Amino acid sequence: MFVLVNLKTYPCDPATVAEAARDATEESDARIAIAPQTAHLGRVAATGIETWAQHVAPVDHGSHTGHTLAEAVRAAGATGTLLNHSERRLTLADIDAALDAAERAGLETIVCANNPDQVAAAAALGPDAVAVEPPELIGGDVSVATADPEIVEKAVAAADAVDPDVAVYCGAGVSTGDDVAAAADLGAEGVLLASGVAKADDPRAALDGLLSGV
Amino acid sequence: MFVLVNLKTYPCDPATVAEAARDATEESDARIAIAPQTAHLGRVAATGIETWAQHVAPVDHGSHTGHTLAEAVRAAGATGTLLNHSERRLTLADIDAALDAAERAGLETIVCANNPDQVAAAAALGPDAVAVEPPELIGGDVSVATADPEIVEKAVAAADAVDPDVAVYCGAGVSTGDDVAAAADLGAEGVLLASGVAKADDPRAALDGLLSGV
Amino acid sequence: MFVLVNLKTYPCDPATVAEAARDATEESDARIAIAPQTAHLGRVAATGIETWAQHVAPVDHGSHTGHTLAEAVRAAGATGTLLNHSERRLTLADIDAALDAAERAGLETIVCANNPDQVAAAAALGPDAVAVEPPELIGGDVSVATADPEIVEKAVAAADAVDPDVAVYCGAGVSTGDDVAAAADLGAEGVLLASGVAKADDPRAALDGLLSGV
Amino acid sequence: MFVLVNLKTYPCDPATVAEAARDATEESDARIAIAPQTAHLGRVAATGIETWAQHVAPVDHGSHTGHTLAEAVRAAGATGTLLNHSERRLTLADIDAALDAAERAGLETIVCANNPDQVAAAAALGPDAVAVEPPELIGGDVSVATADPEIVEKAVAAADAVDPDVAVYCGAGVSTGDDVAAAADLGAEGVLLASGVAKADDPRAALDGLLSGV
Numbered sequence: 031m032f033v034l035v036n037l038k039t040y041p042c043d044p045a046t047v048a049e050a051a052r053d054a055t056e057e058s059d060a061r062i063a064i065a066p067q068t069a070h071l072g073r074v075a076a077t078g079i080e081t082w083a084q085h086v087a088p089v090d091h092g093s094h095t096g097h098t099l100a101e102a103v104r105a106a107g108a109t110g111t112l113l114n115h116s117e118r119r120l121t122l123a124d125i126d127a128a129l130d131a132a133e134r135a136g137l138e139t140i141v142c143a144n145n146p147d148q149v150a151a152a153a154a155l156g157p158d159a160v161a162v163e164p165p166e167l168i169g170g171d172v173s174v175a176t177a178d179p180e181i182v183e184k185a186v187a188a189a190d191a192v193d194p195d196v197a198v199y200c201g202a203g204v205s206t207g208d209d210v211a212a213a214a215d216l217g218a219e220g221v222l223l224a225s226g227v228a229k230a231d232d233p234r235a236a237l238d239g240l241l242s243g244v
Numbered sequence: 245m246f247v248l249v250n251l252k253t254y255p256c257d258p259a260t261v262a263e264a265a266r267d268a269t270e271e272s273d274a275r276i277a278i279a280p281q282t283a284h285l286g287r288v289a290a291t292g293i294e295t296w297a298q299h300v301a302p303v304d305h306g307s308h309t310g311h312t313l314a315e316a317v318r319a320a321g322a323t324g325t326l327l328n329h330s331e332r333r334l335t336l337a338d339i340d341a342a343l344d345a346a347e348r349a350g351l352e353t354i355v356c357a358n359n360p361d362q363v364a365a366a367a368a369l370g371p372d373a374v375a376v377e378p379p380e381l382i383g384g385d386v387s388v389a390t391a392d393p394e395i396v397e398k399a400v401a402a403a404d405a406v407d408p409d410v411a412v413y414c415g416a417g418v419s420t421g422d423d424v425a426a427a428a429d430l431g432a433e434g435v436l437l438a439s440g441v442a443k444a445d446d447p448r449a450a451l452d453g454l455l456s457g458v
Numbered sequence: 459m460f461v462l463v464n465l466k467t468y469p470c471d472p473a474t475v476a477e478a479a480r481d482a483t484e485e486s487d488a489r490i491a492i493a494p495q496t497a498h499l500g501r502v503a504a505t506g507i508e509t510w511a512q513h514v515a516p517v518d519h520g521s522h523t524g525h526t527l528a529e530a531v532r533a534a535g536a537t538g539t540l541l542n543h544s545e546r547r548l549t550l551a552d553i554d555a556a557l558d559a560a561e562r563a564g565l566e567t568i569v570c571a572n573n574p575d576q577v578a579a580a581a582a583l584g585p586d587a588v589a590v591e592p593p594e595l596i597g598g599d600v601s602v603a604t605a606d607p608e609i610v611e612k613a614v615a616a617a618d619a620v621d622p623d624v625a626v627y628c629g630a631g632v633s634t635g636d637d638v639a640a641a642a643d644l645g646a647e648g649v650l651l652a653s654g655v656a657k658a659d660d661p662r663a664a665l666d667g668l669l670s671g672v
Numbered sequence: 673m674f675v676l677v678n679l680k681t682y683p684c685d686p687a688t689v690a691e692a693a694r695d696a697t698e699e700s701d702a703r704i705a706i707a708p709q710t711a712h713l714g715r716v717a718a719t720g721i722e723t724w725a726q727h728v729a730p731v732d733h734g735s736h737t738g739h740t741l742a743e744a745v746r747a748a749g750a751t752g753t754l755l756n757h758s759e760r761r762l763t764l765a766d767i768d769a770a771l772d773a774a775e776r777a778g779l780e781t782i783v784c785a786n787n788p789d790q791v792a793a794a795a796a797l798g799p800d801a802v803a804v805e806p807p808e809l810i811g812g813d814v815s816v817a818t819a820d821p822e823i824v825e826k827a828v829a830a831a832d833a834v835d836p837d838v839a840v841y842c843g844a845g846v847s848t849g850d851d852v853a854a855a856a857d858l859g860a861e862g863v864l865l866a867s868g869v870a871k872a873d874d875p876r877a878a879l880d881g882l883l884s885g886v
Contacts (some may be wrong), residue, residue, distance in 0.1 A: 039741040041733040068710040069744040085738030091683040093811060093866070096727030096760030098738075099681040102711040114336060118738030121333035122365060123358055144337055147369050151336060154364035154406065169735060192368065192406060224735070253527040255519040282496040283530040299524030305469040307597060307652070310513030310546030312524075313467040316497040332524030383521060438521070547763035550756060550793060551786055572765055575797050579764060582792035582834065620796065620834065 031210065031244045032159075032199065032220030033237075034082060034140070036112065037066045040228045044070040047227060048077040050234035055079070060244040061220075062237065065112060068098050075107020083111035085118045086137065088127030100128075100135035110138035112222075114152070116165050126155050140199060140222075146184035149198065153189040159197035160189055161222050167202035169225065173209035174202040179216055186217035205236075207243030214244070245424065245458045246373075246413065246434030247451075248296060248354070250279045250326065254442045258284040261441060262291040264448035269293070274458040275434075276451065279326060282312050289321020297325035299332045300351065302341030314342075314349035324352035326436075328366070330379050340369050354413060354436075360398035363412065367403040373411035374403055375436050381416035383439065387423035388416040393430055400431035419450075421457030428458070459638065459672045460587075460627065460648030461665075462510060462568070464540065465494045468656045472498040475655060476505040478662035483507070488672045489648075490665065493540060496526050503535020511539035513546045514565065516555030528556075528563035538566035540650075542580070544593050554583050568627060568650075574612040577626065581617040587625035588617055589650050595630035597653065601637035602630040607644055614645035633664070635671030642672070673852065673886045674801075674841065674862030675879075676724060676782070678707045678754065682870045686712040689869065690719040692876035697721070702886040703862075704879065707754060710740050717749020725753035727760045728779070730769030742770075742777035752780035754864075756794070758807050768797050782841060782864075788826035791840065795831040801839035802831055803864050809844035811867065815851035816844040821858055828859035847878075849885030856886070 035051060037044055044066040051062045063080035066073075075081040087097035103111065113128050114120045120128060125141060132139045140159045141152040152160045162185035167174050175182055186198045200213050201222030213221050223240070230236035249265060251258055258280040265276045277294035280287075289295040301311035317325065327342050328334045334342060339355060346353045354373045355366040366374045376399035381388050389396055400412045414427050415436030427435050437454070444450035463479060465472055472494040479490045491508035494501075503509040515525035531539065541556050542548045548556060553569060560567045568587045569580040580588045590613035595602050603610055614626045628641050629650030641649050651668070658664035677693060679686055686708040693704045705722035708715075717723040729739035745753065755770050756762045762770060767783060774781045782801045783794040794802045804827035809816050817824055828840045842855050843864030855863050865882070872878035 036737055039729075039731065039733055039736040039739060039744070041743075067741060067744045069713055069740065069748040071711055072714050087681075089681065091681055094681040094759055095678055095754065095757040095866075096740075097681060098711065098740075099709060101683075102681070102709045106711040112737065115737040116337075117736055119335035119337055122328060122336050122339060122362055123330075123333055125336060126358070126362055126365075144340070148336055148340055150368035150406070151340075151365035154368055154402075155361050188368075192364070224737075250523060253515075253517065253519055253522040253525060253530070255529075281527060281530045283499055283526065283534040285497055286500050301467075303467065305467055308467040308545055309464060309540065309543040309652075310526075311467060312497065312526075313495060315469075316467070316495045320497040326523065329523040331522055438523075542764060544765075547765055549761040550764050550767060550790055551758075551761055553764060554786070554790055554793075572768070576764055576768055578796035578834070579768075579793035582796055582830075583789050616796075620792070 031060045031214055033060055033062045033240055034220065034222050035062070035064050035227045036084060036222060036224040037064065037228045038224055039067060042228045045073050045077060047233045048074040048079045050237060052077050052079040054234060054237040054241060058241045058244065060241050063110065068103060071103055071106035071108050080109060081107045083108040084115065085113065086111045086128055086131055088120065088124040088131060090131065100131040100137055104135040104137055108137060113139060113141045115142045116163060116168060125152065129155055129157055146181065146188040149185040150188040150192050153192040153196040156193065157196060159199055159220065161199040161201050163201040163222065170203045172203045173205065173212065174200050175209055175212035175216055177203065182213065182216040182218055207239050207241065210240050210243030245274045245428055247274055247276045247454060248279060248434065248436050249276065249441045250298060250436060250438040251281065251442045252438055253281060256442045259287050259291060261447045262288040262293045265451060266291050266293040268448060268451040268455060272455045272458065274455050277324065282317060285317055285320035285322050294323060295321050297322040298329065299327065300325045300342055300345055302334065302338040302345060304345065314345040314351055318349040318351055322351060327353060327355045329356045330358070330377060330382060339366065343369055343371055359395065360402040363399040364402040364406050367406040367410040370407065371410060373413055373434070375413040375415050377415040377436065384417045386417045387419065387426065388414050389423055389426035389430055391417065396427065396430040396432055421453050421455065424454050424457030459488045459642055461488055461490045461668060462648065462650050463490065463492050463655045464512060464650060464652040465492065465656045466652055467495060468653070470656045473501050473505060475661045476502040476507045478665060480505050480507040482662060482665040482669060486669045486672065488669050491538065496531060499531055499534035499536050508537060509535050511536040512543065513541065514539045514556055514559055516548065516552040516559060518559065528559040528565055532563040532565055536565060541567060541569045543570045544591060544596060553580065557583055557585055573609065574616040577613040578616040578620050581620040581624040584621065585624060587627055587648065589627040589629050591629040591650065598631045600631045601633065601640065602628050603637055603640035603644055605631065610641065610644040610646055635667050635669065638668050638671030673702045673856055675702055675704045675882060676707060676862065676864050677704065677869045678726060678864060678866040679709065679870045680866055681709060684870045687715050687719060689875045690716040690721045692879060694719050694721040696876060696879040696883060700883045700886065702883050705752065710745060713745055713748035713750050722751060723749050725750040726757065727755065728753045728770055728773055730762065730766040730773060732773065742773040742779055746777040746779055750779060755781060755783045757784045758805060758810060767794070771797055771799055787823065788830040791827040792830040792834050795834040795838040798835065799838060801841055801862070803841040803843050805843040805864065812845045814845045815847065815854065816842050817851055817854035817858055819845065824855065824858040824860055849881050849883065852882050852885030
């Protein structure tokens with residue numbers, strides 16, 4: 031099971047969460063990664079935890095002021111990147127180009143999507159994984175695997191029909207070990223979460239709770 | 245064979261092109277449609293030619309100042325709409341929502357895409373058709389079916405693998421009957437073109453030339 | 459006093475509202491205009507009421523599929539256009555280019571803005587008018603002139619300091635004659651409104667109510 | 673005179689350019705700053721050179737995956753930020769909000785603009801400085817101060833009329849000491865440049881050439 035903690039632009043200390051995650055992985059079989067802001071990648075990677083970018087731009091080296099180059103996040107320590115998160119949508123053509131950029135830089139990829147149809151579409155572009163995150167559940171208290179189990183099952187089936195090599199993760203509302211276990215039961219190979227760990231008073235305890243469901 | 249003439253924001257008289265197309269269809273088995281600017285839909289539809297929108301917004305009735313509602317283009321006479329044209333890209337989520345809007349309003353749909361991977365992705369969203377238009381050939385003198393025949397064949401195969409009910413059209417550089425015949429030979433069920441007719445001194449002659457390839 | 463009724467993408471019949479506005483202007487000294495969706499411009503203009511576009515694109519004739527050309531809305535009967543509405547934001551460079559497009563097509567212009575600083579910025583680009591519409595009040599029941607009279611006064615002063623030839627209008631929550639009178643007292647030369655007329659059971663009565671404040 | 677070197681997403685080593693700039697400033701009265709990619713801010717700041725961000729997002733802490741928070745670039749060592757670069761355009765409302773974000777985080781600001789009208793508009797939003805960069809000259813071999821001296825003079829006058837506290841810089845094609853001297857003669861208090869230093873075989877020599885014009 032893969033647990034990706036997205037720190038968004040929350041006011042947490044990224045190094046503290048990263049250290050908690052690193053320590054938690056040492057006592058668990060689960061794979062945990064932290065996705066901090068671009069400016070924090072180096073500090074998070076320095077803790078030894080697997081580090082992901084939240085986004086990379088669909089561009090190569092050149093005149094692209096203010097954009098996030100795949101090579102730059104790789105050099106800062108990231109080994110993977112989210113793409114098309116609901117808070118950072120890309121055009122279809124740009125998802126395709128950003129996947130090329132990530133591949134060029136050696137980054138693993140997860141493309142986010144709202145529903146099974148979009149999961150199938152994203153899978154057709156050849157990422158390593160897709161994540162289904164119903165927008166109406168993001169940031170809420172109820173896990174997608176509990177609130178809408180069918181959407182997870184359909185997403186798994188949709189991706190599998192297009193390309194069985196593409197893993198399916200799920201997100202939105204995931205905060206407990208039961209949520210993680212429910213996601214796994216529905217066929218998801220990983221979960222994306224954010225506030226449940228990033229805003230926790232005790233990130234390590236929050237992570238241990240999640241990992242109890244693996 | 246479906247021939248869709250996109251008038252873009254060219255300085256042509258939309259009614260003149262529409263009348264030429266209407267007259268041309270009366271002497272041909274091919275299906276021809278004209279896609280004018282939104283403000284010209286009524287004038288084009290009044291000629292009796294099949295009329296398409298160039299874009300509809302991924303929204304429903306509501307507070308969306310300056311956006312193009314599917315219902316409004318339908319009421320103005322459109323029976324179909326292009327989506328995600330290379331000059332009017334949409335996010336993956338918005339293509340999905342715009343397809344919902346088009347279906348709600350009873351509009352036929354074509355989603356444009358750059359390459360076979362994006363064609364597969366677009367097909368997964370369930371449009372009536374997808375169109376492959378390599379950006380580097382748009383507006384040029386060489387037809388996609390001549391310059392890059394493999395891309396058309398791969399697009400047909402890619403869409404078919406995802407959903408055999410989705411038709412595949414091709415565009416970029418199409419201007420002669422030979423281009424149309426080449427597209428059909430490669431498995432395309434239609435062609436998208438623009439300047440070849442819209443900027444022609446004699447749109448009727450240009451259309452007759454195209455239809456000679458059907 | 460200028461009263462501009464923005465029909466957004468509301469499910470109203472644009473011709474019915476246009477006819478009510480035309481009739482209302484015949485018994486009032488106020489200037490009223492209707493801004494329907496692009497696809498409805500011709501129907502609204504045919505009633506004889508002053509007709510405005512909700513948006514025009516920052517482009518000239520050319521390859522701009524799915525964009526709204528200033529010339530096309532002019533040909534459909536519009537004599538003015540809103541720009542940069544809070545539901546259709548433009549970059550600073552594109553507001554500038556869209557003003558050029560509107561001028562080229564002979565369209566009067568109103569640039570929308572959130573606050574006095576943005577009003578000053580918009581005025582510097584040389585539109586005919588600017589409209590201050592605090593986002594938090596749009597669509598609400600309380601008029602900007604009542605909820606935040608200072609913002610209207612400051613907007614008037616800000617535009618005047620940059621260019622005294624630029625008129626200042628206000629919007630957000632305007633629905634009664636008292637709202638219009640309050641706006642005029644604060645120095646606004648016009649009001650923008652939407653749902654108060656567009657969603658009224660009796661648009662003519664709603665307009666007469668507004669005009670009672672002139 | 674302020675010399676801001678924008679590294680864009682060029683394939684240069686940011687630390688090498690930063691060290692060259694730091695050494696150059698030690699022998700010059702000019703103020704030099706380096707604007708690397710977000711992921712490189714920490715490495716550049718560690719050299720001791722003044723460090724700028726290329727962009728910050730118009731948001732506060734919260735759910736903004738993939739966006740660049742002002743606080744995060746500040747924590748990584750930036751003390752200023754470009755906004756609205758021609759390669760990273762923002763809506764008028766977002767320039768305003770990004771300026772608020774920069775002020776909140778204690779970042780100095782430069783808002784880029786195409787022409788004197790946009791310079792006046794940008795100045796009305798209260799940044800520390802505006803930079804006029806005619807898009808057609810960016811990346812070219814001829815400096816704005818040589819190719820279009822009038823645009824620099826008009827930009828200085830336009831900003832001064834709106835707010836005399838806003839400094840005016842110029843960019844596009846700046847690469848020699850003569851360019852810098854010409855810009856200063858026209859009233860600019862600084863220059864923005866990119867490839868002239870970032871792509872130079874010897875960044876230090878390129879900088880010394882520029883500083884000879886101060």
